[in-house]
Amino acid sequence: MVAPLLPLTVRDAEVWRGQTRILGPISLNLGESGITIVLGPNGGGKTTLLRMLHGLERMRRGNLSWSCSREDALKRQAFVFQQPVIMRRSVVESIAYPLLLDQTPKREALSRAAEAAAHVGLAKHLDLPAQVLSGGEKQKMALARALIRKPDLLFLDEPCASLDGQSTREIEDILLRAGADGTRIVMSTHNVGQARRLADEIIFVYRGQLHEIGPAPVFFSGPKTAEATAHINGDLLS
Amino acid sequence: MPASSEVPLARPSHPLASKSMDNLVRTSGLSGQFVYFEPHLGLLAIVLQFRSGADFPMNDILAGLAQALRLVVSFDPTLYEITLRSLSVTLTATIIASLIGLPLGAWLSVNRFRARRFVIATLNALMGLPPVVVGLVVFVIFSRSGPLGVLGLLFTTKVMIIAQVILITPIIASVAHQAIRELWAEYHDLLISLNATRFQRIKALLWDSRRALLTASLTGFGRAVGEVGAIMIVGGNIEHSTRVLTTAIALETGKGNFALALALGFVLIALALGVNYALHFLSRTERSSRW
Ligand SMILES: Nc1ncnc2c1ncn2[C@@H]1O[C@H](COP(=O)(O)OP(=O)(O)OP(=O)(O)O)[C@@H](O)[C@H]1O
Numbered sequence: 210m211v212a213p214l215l216p217l218t219v220r221d222a223e224v225w226r227g228q229t230r231i232l233g234p235i236s237l238n239l240g241e242s243g244i245t246i247v248l249g250p251n252g253g254g255k256t257t258l259l260r261m262l263h264g265l266e267r268m269r270r271g272n273l274s275w276s277c278s279r280e281d282a283l284k285r286q287a288f289v290f291q292q293p294v295i296m297r298r299s300v301v302e303s304i305a306y307p308l309l310l311d312q313t314p315k316r317e318a319l320s321r322a323a324e325a326a327a328h329v330g331l332a333k334h335l336d337l338p339a340q341v342l343s344g345g346e347k348q349k350m351a352l353a354r355a356l357i358r359k360p361d362l363l364f365l366d367e368p369c370a371s372l373d374g375q376s377t378r379e380i381e382d383i384l385l386r387a388g389a390d391g392t393r394i395v396m397s398t399h400n401v402g403q404a405r406r407l408a409d410e411i412i413f414v415y416r417g418q419l420h421e422i423g424p425a426p427v428f429f430s431g432p433k434t435a436e437a438t439a440h441i442n443g444d445l446l447s
Numbered sequence: 448m449p450a451s452s453e454v455p456l457a458r459p460s461h462p463l464a465s466k467s468m469d470n471l472v473r474t475s476g477l478s479g480q481f482v483y484f485e486p487h488l489g490l491l492a493i494v495l496q497f498r499s500g501a502d503f504p505m506n507d508i509l510a511g512l513a514q515a516l517r518l519v520v521s522f523d524p525t526l527y528e529i530t531l532r533s534l535s536v537t538l539t540a541t542i543i544a545s546l547i548g549l550p551l552g553a554w555l556s557v558n559r560f561r562a563r564r565f566v567i568a569t570l571n572a573l574m575g576l577p578p579v580v581v582g583l584v585v586f587v588i589f590s591r592s593g594p595l596g597v598l599g600l601l602f603t604t605k606v607m608i609i610a611q612v613i614l615i616t617p618i619i620a621s622v623a624h625q626a627i628r629e630l631w632a633e634y635h636d637l638l639i640s641l642n643a644t645r646f647q648r649i650k651a652l653l654w655d656s657r658r659a660l661l662t663a664s665l666t667g668f669g670r671a672v673g674e675v676g677a678i679m680i681v682g683g684n685i686e687h688s689t690r691v692l693t694t695a696i697a698l699e700t701g702k703g704n705f706a707l708a709l710a711l712g713f714v715l716i717a718l719a720l721g722v723n724y725a726l727h728f729l730s731r732t733e734r735s736s737r738w
């Protein structure tokens with residue numbers, strides 16, 4: 210039996226860029242199951258928060274503790290970046306790459322990658338250079354690449370930002386299915402509608418501060434801060 | 448030259464001995480003046496020729512082209528011998544320098560350490576190493592009383608390869624570093640997020656920037672194949688042993704055989720182009736040619 214990854218406890222964490230504090234101090238607990246949506250306006254600190262949780266941002270102050278060892282924890286999570294990182298490889302090779310890092314035999318890795326590509330609707334593009342895909346297709350490829358190791362915890366940074374309605378639905382379905390299969394999902398968005406559809410829990414960040422964290426129904430029925438209210442209403446109006 | 452007493456530097460300089468060539472030179476209407484030529488002073492000899500106002504008629508270029516064609520078409524054995532030697536010496540040097548320079552460039556892009564900037568600055572400075580000086584240093588190291596004299600490598604193609612490796616490794620490493628650093632900036636977050644080991648990161652970067660790395664190696668090849676200063680000193684331009692295209696050109700120029708020198712020059716250019724075309728064609732057959 211592997212040790213559980215979560216809960217994760219963050220205490221007074223701060224991220225700085227030179228003389229500017231861009232995030233924090235933030236304290237939060239990340240529970241063992243469900244979909245957590247990080248909401249907030251542009252520049253609010255969503256990306257910084259997710260990257261910090263994933264170990265990509267150095268904390269100047271505070272600490273972050275997983276239920277297992279940090280090294281183990283980092284191995285069991287994946288990240289879909291706001292700007293997908295596109296390798297100079299074909300679509301199927303890009304998706305297979307994480308498996309190749311784990312010494313999976315190439316043939317097996319490629320066939321699993323082909324399956325994963327079909328899963329996100331890229332079956333026709335397997336052998337295309339990943340760089341020629343459209344923006345939305347790149348996002349889907351990045352999602353397939355992140356899911357291929359079957360991570361216990363998946364971070365997604367606005368994965369649907371450049372997707373049309375149809376693709377957004379497809380991605381949401383994939384995420385809901387992954388969530389039902391036990392993958393813990395932490396995803397940022399500034400799309401309040403999407404947050405309503407997916408979230409079990411909401412984290413609202415604004416100007417680098419955590420304003421609210423709690424169950425989604427509670428958040429949507431009565432946001433505690435004026436900023437959160439404005440954000441929900443603003444998004445509904447537009 | 449301090450070490451010249453112990454080795455026969457001033458051997459009689461042989462022209463590219465081939466009767467057909469001699470005839471061609473004679474019939475090409477060339478009036479080259481005789482300059483005492485000693486291999487190590489080849490460049491000096493060339494400079495002196497220009498200084499002394501020897502003019503360089505346009506005819507020589509045409510004659511050189513014609514002669515180059517004749518030599519190639521007639522399968523002149525001496526020409527083929529020195530061309531093949533040029534190719535094998537420089538290709539070997541390029542391969543060795545790439546095996547050192549490419550991973551070094553990648554390693555410098557991926558690792559942050561205190562002296563990194565210093566190493567990179569040094570590398571960039573070394574790109575401009577004067578070949579003559581490199582040749583001289585290698586010569587001293589491998590001369591009989593030098594630290595590596597016992598190996599007896601002086602005036603062999605091996606030591607020519609060593610000199611060229613020293614000359615082009617910094618170029619290959621530096622060009623590779625440039626390309627890989629840009630790719631690393633793009634891949635950084637992904638590779639860290641995927642928990643790739645240091646070795647896996649370097650492997651991915653090298654593989655995914657392979658076209659740029661090919662260019663890096665070709666840049667090194669280009670510098671090495673046309674280089675004369677270092678290999679002239681360490682190789683000695685010995686006929687049937689260490690004579691290559693560039694040293695032969697210097698020799699013939701020194702003797703005033705401009706047309707023959709030019710002919711060899713055209714062969715040299717064709718060689719450099721040929722290798723470039725061949726490698727680009729090979730890499731283009733790959734599916735990833737769209738990158
Ligand atoms: N070097 C820096 N100096 C000062 N401020 C910075 C620096 N780098 C980032 N920031 C600021 O940090 C803030 C947090 O950015 P972050 O990317 O986390 O926001 P976000 O919520 O993801 O926004 P978006 O919805 O646009 O993606 C931004 O306001 C940004 O301007």
Ligand SMILES: [Mg+2]
Binds near residue numbers: 291366
């Ligand atoms: Mg963001």
